[in-house]
Amino acid sequence: MYSRKAAPRRLERRTLRDLQRLLGPENVLHEPEDVLLYEYDGSVEVARPDCVVFPQTTEQVAGLVQIANRDRVPVVGRGAGTGLSGGALAREGGIVVVFSRMNRILEIDLENQRAVVQPGVVNLDLTKAVEHAGLYFAPDPSSQKACTIGGNVAENAGGPHTLAYGVTTNHVLGLELVLMDGSVVRVGGRTPDTPGYDLTGLLVGSEGTLALVTEITVRLLRAPEAVKTLLAVFDRVDDATATVVEITARAITPAACEMLDGWTLRAVEDFIHAGFPLDAAAVLLIELEGLTEAVEVQAAQVFDVCTRCRAREVRLARDETERQRLWAGRKNAFGAVGRLSPSYYTQDGVIPRTKLPETLHRIEQIGATYGFQIGNVFHAGDGNLHPIILFDSRDPDQFARAVAASTAIMEHCLSVGGALTGEHGVGMEKSELMPRMFTDDDLELMRRVRDVFNPLGLLNPGKILPLGKGCGEIRVQPLPLRSSLPA
């Protein structure tokens, strides 16, 4: 079979046996042929677990965690495995707990606009279940048709509409958790502000390193009365970024403000046919939501800003179909670009919006230095960048250069006062970069918090906090590497 970093410890016989007894043998995978399908997620990282389990109830989760704790085996939660930072990968082997069978919506309370769900419920499925009542679940990552709410909670996922409505944490009221000793606790509640420490806030975004989440109470929003979606087309990238800066300066608050650069939009258009003009240097997709009159006023303002910033054209989506098409272009952008080369690598840096113009220049320079075309499609409104680097995973040199280029981009983000990740999480991908953003004291505090919940380090080890190894050392090549093509 093929190589892997650090062979994980094999499970003891009794661990396996007890897991099988608890969950039924059909819900415990341990043959190499089966577990190798859990060594990947949406990222470029790879790590293989020893065993994969499919619990259906909170009690089963508690039981299996007890077994793992007793036998000192790592435990890693997994939703749909769409994560982009290797969060759901068993970096040190052990048990992957898949929540795909805990996917029931337990309660919908339309009057109080909230729902209680199991962690495996797919983000968009929740919205579909309540949209008949004019409600929806606000966090809208581009992966929302597949990713789970448990994964959203763990990564504190955001999306285009984060600009107006905030990230996942702003929509989670309470959680049921299984702690590493097997105890089941509840944090938060059914109302936004519960007394005591905000443990819900602490747990959201903890990437599965503090507890396994077994139930989530979420807030539902009422769909806006009016929505207007504008596509602004620019002949120069600088004009597009200047527009974003200006919209903010004028205190206009769009619900979403997304940018695609020329190279990316051509790749997307070729495949999705969203209606982006092929000769543009950049487009902005701006959405305004709210009361009908307010939206009208804002649309006029945005129109004005765009024209002043030399937009070539500002187009209004005429109907829902056209609006959906534009969004399809945005939401499928990664895949459409990825289509152009065997592998792609997406980054997730955050910068202050005012630094957008210079940052895009810097990214272009970095691309030239390392010999890559780097595409940009990102949440411009909150300065959350997603540069996409295309490379061929069969070529170790290209892989190394792709990593180096992306590190250089992250360093630039930090140097202009930004952050390592906007929404994809630290995972195993960026844990080694954490010291560049935080002091030893900062990290020590985080470590102490983790130790309260996860004293033995068995929950999702090797994530968020640095292991103290260099990037090159811990990275593994995406698999499979070889081609069956005759040379």
Place this chain on the structure above:
Amino acid sequence: MPVAEPPGAQDRSRSSEGPQWEDYARCIHCGLCLNHCPTYRLWGREADSPRGRIRQMLLVDQGQLRLGERFVQHMDRCLDCRACETACPAGVEYGRLIEAARARIEQHYRRPWLERAWRRLFFRTLLPHPQRIAQVARLLRFYQRSGLQRLVRASGLLHLLGVAERERLLPPVDDEFFFSCLGRTFPPLGGRRRARVAFFAGCVAQVLFARLNRATIRVLQANGCEVVVPAGQRCCGALAVHAGVRDVARELAVTNLQAFSVDGFDALVTNAAGCGATLKEYAHLFPLSERARAGAFAARVRDVTEFLAELGLSAPLREVRLRVTFQDSCHLLHGQRIGEAPRRLIRSVPGVELVEMHLADSCCGSAGIYNLTQTEAAFALLREKMGYVRATGADAVLTANPGCMLQLRAGVDLFANDARDPAARPIEVLHVMELLDRARAKD
């Protein structure tokens, strides 16, 4: 025991046909397809998801995973519904990949003897031969009409054999087979000829869906089409392609390319989405150098809903008071990307109210012969589907593929026309063409 062959060994000889590393690697393992896959939704396992299946195929292709029982099981469980293709942002051609995987299995894996025997019987002895299909159909008709079926059903024998559900899938055999129409030409009705089309009649459809075929021809005639049913046509080979029996499929393709010399026709029309998708992809069956002919042929193939929506209905329609829901046929929606055309035709009938059901774009479990080979999964999907049908309150479920109709009829029988509510009107299962035929203003 089956053995893993060296990477890509047998494919190299015809490397222009089989998928290459790039075709698998196009999958960027983003997972966006997962929740669109019926089998992933059923079991929640990566191995039964598009992403996991592609990974397994790639590893087998690379010689890093054994072509063994497990691999075969996960490939067999795929419906080949191609919902993942529609969901995929990276343009992975899943249909081609699974067909290649199945061809590989067919060549390099020894199935248990009983399975081998019936597969040979079905794909090689029966399907390519219209006379044999007719013989089997007569036997079946005798079973259904002589009272034998009632007797057998009542006896409990089927339950004993564990085939009670499958027996439900047995469709009623038509009184008059369609074979007699082969070689005939049907003139356009009501004025000038608007188009000249060749009609693709299907294989088992000729004995099970002769009435549907006739209805389709009537609708085409009424809308100004001259309809030619070329003699010498055979099964399209879809079932063989999906099962990986590519040599049989290729032979059938050659016969059909011969039978339908497409010159002089505006279109080659079929009322079976499964056949249409395969006919449109005939080129995949041939090496690159021999694809031109199949390509020209494919360019003329139209699903009948696609064709009529393009042409525009000219026949007057009378009112049909019916609340209906539409089940997308996978090989129409995901295989041919046609979703709007059948809906437009349905809405054009006065009096018809179209109520969309939840997950109309998800497979009903029919999937060719999936309901026979993977009965448990097929019925789990069907049961769920019937729940959504019922929720619409529709009097009829419409679809655009005979295979789906068989499955939906069984579904209506088993799960929807509930005995507990005898007052409720039974739900009908209709092809879109049957609705249009019903709405045809009789002259």
